[in-house]
Amino acid sequence: xxxxxxxxxxTGYLHVGGARTALFSWLxxxxxxxxxxxxxxxxxLKRNTPTAMQQVINDLRWLGIEWDxxxxxxxxxGPYLQSQRHQQxxxxxxxxxxxxxxxxxxxxxxxxxxxxxREEATDQKxxxxxxxxxxxxxxxxxxxxxxxxxxxxxxxxxxxxxxxIVQDIVRGEVKFAASEIGDFIIKKSDGFPTYNFACVxxxxxxxxxxxxxxxxxxxxxPGQQALWQALxxxxxxxxxxxxxxxSEGGGKLSKRERPKALRQAIKTIENIDLxxxxxxxxxNSEELESFIKGKTTPxxxxxxxxxxxxGVELPEINIVDFLxxxxxxxxxxxxxxFLGWNPGDNREIMSIDELVRxxxxxxxxxxxxxxxxxxxxxxxxxxxxxxPREKLLGHLKDYLKTINSPVLSADDEQLKxxxxxxxxxxxxxxxxxxxxxxxxxxxxxxxxDDAIKKVLLKGDxxxxxxxxxxxxxxxVTNPACRIDGQEKVxxxxxxxxLRSIAEERKVGxxxxxxxxxxxxxxxxxxxxIFEAVEMLGKEKTLARIDNALNVIPAKAGIQKNDDVMxxxxxxxxxxxx
RNA sequence: GGCCCCAUCGUCUAGGUCGGCCUAGGACACCGGGUUUUCAACCCGGCAACAGGGGUUCGAAUCCCCUUGGGGCUACCA
Numbered sequence: 001x002x003x004x005x006x007x008x009x010x011t012g013y014l015h016v017g018g019a020r021t022a023l024f025s026w027l028x029x030x031x032x033x034x035x036x037x038x039x040x041x042x043x044x045l046k047r048n049t050p051t052a053m054q055q056v057i058n059d060l061r062w063l064g065i066e067w068d069x070x071x072x073x074x075x076x077x078g079p080y081l082q083s084q085r086h087q088q089x090x091x092x093x094x095x096x097x098x099x100x101x102x103x104x105x106x107x108x109x110x111x112x113x114x115x116x117x118r119e120e121a122t123d124q125k126x127x128x129x130x131x132x133x134x135x136x137x138x139x140x141x142x143x144x145x146x147x148x149x150x151x152x153x154x155x156x157x158x159x160x161x162x163x164x165i166v167q168d169i170v171r172g173e174v175k176f177a178a179s180e181i182g183d184f185i186i187k188k189s190d191g192f193p194t195y196n197f198a199c200v201x202x203x204x205x206x207x208x209x210x211x212x213x214x215x216x217x218x219x220x221x222p223g224q225q226a227l228w229q230a231l232x233x234x235x236x237x238x239x240x241x242x243x244x245x246x247s248e249g250g251g252k253l254s255k256r257e258r259p260k261a262l263r264q265a266i267k268t269i270e271n272i273d274l275x276x277x278x279x280x281x282x283x284n285s286e287e288l289e290s291f292i293k294g295k296t297t298p299x300x301x302x303x304x305x306x307x308x309x310x311g312v313e314l315p316e317i318n319i320v321d322f323l324x325x326x327x328x329x330x331x332x333x334x335x336x337x338f339l340g341w342n343p344g345d346n347r348e349i350m351s352i353d354e355l356v357r358x359x360x361x362x363x364x365x366x367x368x369x370x371x372x373x374x375x376x377x378x379x380x381x382x383x384x385x386x387x388p389r390e391k392l393l394g395h396l397k398d399y400l401k402t403i404n405s406p407v408l409s410a411d412d413e414q415l416k417x418x419x420x421x422x423x424x425x426x427x428x429x430x431x432x433x434x435x436x437x438x439x440x441x442x443x444x445x446x447x448x449d450d451a452i453k454k455v456l457l458k459g460d461x462x463x464x465x466x467x468x469x470x471x472x473x474x475x476v477t478n479p480a481c482r483i484d485g486q487e488k489v490x491x492x493x494x495x496x497x498l499r500s501i502a503e504e505r506k507v508g509x510x511x512x513x514x515x516x517x518x519x520x521x522x523x524x525x526x527x528x529i530f531e532a533v534e535m536l537g538k539e540k541t542l543a544r545i546d547n548a549l550n551v552i553p554a555k556a557g558i559q560k561n562d563d564v565m566x567x568x569x570x571x572x573x574x575x576x577x
Numbered sequence: 578g579g580c581c582c583c584a585u586c587g588u589c590u591a592g593g594u595c596g597g598c599c600u601a602g603g604a605c606a607c608c609g610g611g612u613u614u615u616c617a618a619c620c621c622g623g624c625a626a627c628a629g630g631g632g633u634u635c636g637a638a639u640c641c642c643c644u645u646g647g648g649g650c651u652a653c654c655a
Contacts, residue, residue: 009655044654111653118652125578127651153653171582180580188653195655219581219650243583244649252649342590346603365590367583368648375589375605381618424618434616455615498614513614525616 002034003209006060006067007199009041010052012300013318014059015255016371017214017245020336024242025212026065027337027359037206038070040081041199043192053081059319063329064352069206077206082198091193094201094231095154095186103230104186105136107153108145129182132157151189156197156227158183164222169240170364176222184223200224204233210361212240215368216252240361243340243368247315253371258307258314258321259297265312266292272310280309315373324402326429328387328395331380340365349382381426392419399428406439407432414438414535421527437521438535442543448523452552455524461515462549467501468516469545472538489538491530498530519548 004025008018029036038060042048057072067073070080079085086092098104107130109117114128121128132155137145145152158181166174186197193201203211218241228236247253266272278288281302290296297303300318307314316322322332333352342365343350343358350358384392393415400408410418418438422431437445455461472489502512517529520541526532533541 007655011655041655047654107653109653114653122578127579151653174581176581185653190653192653194653199655214649215582216649217655220655241582246648248588250647338589344591346591348589348604367590369590370588372588372605378605385618422617424616426617430617495614502614509614511614517615523615527615529614 001209002029002032003037003207004029004034004212005037005039005203005206005208006065007039007041007202008056009044009047009195010056011047011049012052012055012255013320014056015253015318016336017253018056019059019063019065019319019332020245020339021213021242022060022065023063023333023336024240024341024359024364025210026067027356028210028212028361029068030356031359034209035068036066037077037208038067038073038080039202039206040071040083041195042081042083043086043195043198045190045192055320062323063319063333065333082193082202085198085202086192090205091187091198091201092191095193095197098156098186098230099154101230102136102157104154104156105133105183106138106142106145107155107185108137108141108150109153110151127180127182129179130155130184132183153185153189154187155183156186156223156230158223158226159230164225166218166221166225166239167236168218168221169238169361170243170366171218171241174218174221181223181226186227196220196224197227200227200231200233203237204228204231208237210238210240212242212361215241215244217241240364243365245339246368246370248370248373253317255317256297257317258300259291259303261314262303262307262312263292263294265307265310269310277306277309281306320402323399326399326427326432327376327380328383328392328428330387331376331383334383335376335379339369339371349379349386351386377426381424384425384428385423389416389419396428396431400432403429403432405432405436407436409439410435417531417535418527421531434525434527437526438532442540442547445520445522445544445547447518447548447552451518451522451524455514455518456548456552459511461511461518462552464501464505464512465515465519465545465549467505468497468512469542469549471497471501472542472545489533489541491528491534494530494533516545519545 006018006022006025008014008022014022026036028034038057040053040056042053053071060067069076069078079088095104099106117130118128142152158178160178163178164176164181166176168174184196185194187193202208221239221241225236245253247257249257266277274288275285278285281288281298282305283291283298283302287296287298291298303314314321316325319332323329330352334350334355337350337355337359338348341359341363342348344363347354347358387395393412396415396419399405407415407418418431418435422434425431425434456465498512498516499509502509505512513529514524517524517526517532520526520529520532520536536544
């Protein structure tokens with residue numbers, strides 16, 4: 001049976017690269033009817049944060065990647081946290097085995113000494129391959145070193161008799177000269193195993209059949225393979241080294257891109273209030289300065305807070321970033337799957353079930369792929385289109401909650417109506433943006449300067465608005481002015497009204513609809529303006545028109561010419577009714 | 578620097594294992610045009626690639642070598 005695993009180091013949120021690794025492993029397990037294991041590689045005390053594991057777990061679940069074995073699920077070969085496994089002595093057992101068999105040895109070098117060796121090797125245009133001692137130090141030597149306060153580590157003596165050939169499913173045979181692979185540390189001076197060791201032991205104990213990971217691990221593989229054999233673990237797992245995902249700027253897509261983008265943004269802003277910025281990020285000014293100089297990087301929440309404050313959009317890298325930007329989990333899964341894989345026919349937009357059915361390791365791509373955000377948006381547009389309305393409603397509610405939108409006050413019926421009106425939306429953020437004005441208080445409407453200039457001030461937008469206002473007021477007070485005897489200002493009525501005004505004025509509907517749109521929502525982008533009037537109701541509609549009429553010309557310093565306008569509008573009223 | 582991986586339209590890729598079916602297919606982006614109350618969406622049309630050089634062969638995108646370019650790794654990180 002196929003057993004795959006995802007083994008993240010919990011250093012922060014799940015990012016795109018990690019999610020793709022997890023997805024490919026998961027898809028292969030599901031495709032073959034095998035098992036998918038989640039293992040947490042928290043052997044580096046300095047880097048792991050206590051909340052990170054939960055974040056990774058949440059993000060995997062949002063994507064719909066469920067594990068058969070691992071934290072919070074089922075632990076037949078547990079525990080699944082390497083820190084806990086270490087405490088149980090699992091790794092030491094194997095380290096001692098190697099030590100006893102003379103396949104590993106103690107080392108007492110300080111990091112300064114190591115650094116010096118490395119420099120020497122570089123001078124000779126070589127990589128550091130640790131010089132193995134003729135006679136391995138024994139327990140007594142180790143005890144002595146410890147008492148002297150020297151660091152004690154254990155290195156694996158990599159067999160030097162023959163080259164190591166890695167059989168890789170995507171790359172075929174990859175040959176490494178044994179002499180290139182130096183003896184590497186398997187047990188750190190703090191007693192913890194290194195990644196290269198813990199990974200081998202756990203893959204064996206957890207019966208992993210397919211090690212699917214990024215190409216950045218290819219160079220670790222010969223060492224791990226040698227270790228596997230030295231430990232007598234038998235049949236090697238299948239290795240699958242996926243191509244790397246690169247970002248638009250070139251280079252591996254990295255979570256460092258967000259702080260980098262923020263740093264650049266801060267530098268471009270003139271007269272920026274650094275004190276205030278530090279305060280927003282809840283860090284001191286030295287920390288901020290150090291960050292701007294590129295020396296240090298604060299935590300993600302600090303980055304996010306500062307970015308929001310200066311109003312800069314950071315590139316999405318973490319899976320939660322995509323949730324916040326209004327992408328569907330199905331979109332992410334589909335898109336991530338196509339980063340280094342394709343089904344071989346011309347299909348691109350695929351459901352998760354279709355992906356599971358079609359996925360095959362033999363179709364992994366060798367070359368690196370670029371994370372193309374434009375294509376992601378196109379995928380999202382398609383997925384929004386094909387997602388059943390009920391399900392989309394659920395996704396929309398999740399989204400509204402995560403961004404804490406005013407649209408949260410809408411009921412399901414209203415949300416469904418909005419979804420229908422937003423057909424063709426590219427993201428859930430589009431839907432929110434086009435409808436949030438419906439749920440804001442009248443005085444919370446923010447008028448967009450460009451929209452005001454272009455739509456209301458440039459032509460006779462204000463005049464049109466007065467025209468509309470007068471009609472709706474008549475409608476409210478005089479039943480005779482209603483079209484087809486309707487009592488409510490419905491979408492149908494509004495449409496008829498606006499069309500009649502456009503016809504009268506001999507202009508396109510746009511010249512009439514746009515001024516009203518700006519008055520009601522503050523900008524030029526919204527759901528259908530006819531529907532907006534109905535959903536808003538006549539009081540709010542009239543109040544907002546009134547507000548626009550009063551506030552905007554004053555704000556723009558424009559002289560109002562009420563008398564002329566009013567008489568003209570009133571004079572025409574009867575006829576128009 | 579050393580080691581390793583990769584190389585088809587701007588981007589993701591199909592084709593490469595079985596060399597002729599490829600005057601290289603699809604998608605995104607882009608450029609025209611249409612539809613339209615805004616933004617989208619939608620419809621029609623278009624542009625666009627086998628990195629370069631050597632081989633092997635009747636024949637190469639496909640096999641081999643070199644060059645160039647891109648990427649990864651080079652830790653008591655994972």
